[in-house]
Amino acid sequence: MSSLRDRLSPQTRCGIGLRAAHAAEVIATHPDIAWVEVHAENYMGGGQAIRQLETVRNDYAISLHGVGLSLGGTGRLNTAHMGRLRDLVNRIEPALVSEHLAWSGNAGTYLNGLLPLPYTEEALAVVAGNLAVLQDCLGRRVLIENPSAYMRYVESSIPEAEFLAELVDRTGCGLLCDVNNIFVSCTNLGGNPLDWLDALPADAVGEIHLAGHCANECDDGVLLIDDHGSPVAAPVWALYDRATARFSNAPALVEWDSNLPALEVLLAEAQVADRRRAARIDEMCHAAA
């Protein structure tokens, strides 16, 4: 099995989301990780955190994943925060930079979440405008991640995948395809995850996210919650298989935030992703032969 995995190019092997609790262990033991992704907002101060990231950067390619720019927020973009992101990008020189199709606050208040947008022409213009400013500020392409959602707006008139494709057309951004978010949103709001995946412009996808979710039961039904707190679920792995076939150059990444397990558990999950991708490539080669 491992020889199959070893045939993947380093650029398409699965990385892990690096959390503060694992940083010292990664630096000390130097495990075999293809690449790591960190939340940019955790490294906008000085001291130990940024020093650790600079040490990690010596040995691993890094992706900076922003969670706080509120690209879909009305009102002015937080340019001070964007400046801090630019400083961090200049300091770390990451392989990838990504943000979210979401809003996180308005009027100077930060709601500490990635809130979904109504998919309207008005929202499209807001996100595209802010994204253009961001990419200009950073001087590079930014990948935009599809959100997980627990609610749908009455006024949404554009399908989510189409909204993202339009953003790509208008701004030249790339996409971060989170297959767990697709599954969570489609389950919560209705929709076919495979159709959703097929509607994305394949060339624009530069990264795939994998994570676990949980189920929250209430009186009138069940909502899936994107808590990044468990292994990747079977239907999400199936979506991942389809995603690796469609987005063959996009590397995957395993995220784990709540109930953070030992580092080796994350690494094992990344190996599963690699084996599945390698098997998928093998299948496609045999089919073509």
Added chain:
Amino acid sequence: MPRLEEIQRGIARAILIGDTGRAASAIADDGIDSAHRLQVYRNHYSITLRESLAATYPVIARLVGETCFNMLAREFITLSPPKSPCLFEYGDGFPLYLAAVAILDPYPYLPDVAHLEWALNVAHHAPDTPALAGEDFAHLQPAQYSDMVFSFHPACRFVASRFPIDRIWRANTTDDDVTRIDLGSGKVEMLIQRDSDEDAGWRLLEPAESCFIRRLRAARPLAEAWTAALQCDAAFDGIRSLAGLIDSGTLIDFHLDPTSRKRALS
């Protein structure tokens, strides 16, 4: 008001204060009540911020216990939402909030312990800034030393309390047997900073050195701070104290006080 802004204000209201009235009409029911859908976002907001406060204020959390801390955090989060997307910057108003909570009146040391925890948090995350080096003031004439006004490293904080908050903090961050701490056993004045390993820590200041550093931090010229410290304790060793601040990277810059120069010219 543009429609998107109107929708976002409604959602923000639902998340911040639980009033779903304005948001609910914008959300499709789809079989699950829109108030329940909004509650998922509100829960995420309050749980993640509570966890952030507990990570910044672990000693307060231990001192008041989980139930009380959760109640305090819930109210504080409603009163004081984050202004920054960087969570390590969240919670600077928590010490003052604790001082205003009536049920904590019997524990007057809590706000001071919280001030110490916030100072340690700031010291841990403050931006990296190059320290002042000897060559930076090599060009000065000795007569100008007295007019020097210093800038302190952003990681450096001063905390004072009429309670022994240093021992309260230590007793609640180690697993050692907690010995009884006499709250009347003396006030403390502490300089919080990052050490050479970039760990946040502190040192206790004697009254004269505390007087010296407080004056310097208030942007008073060196001579004035030195004189005040000597009045506090005639044995104050200003050279040793100043060298300590420079060696520890606590000072990052200086300028010469313009008012003293004017005085000298007149």
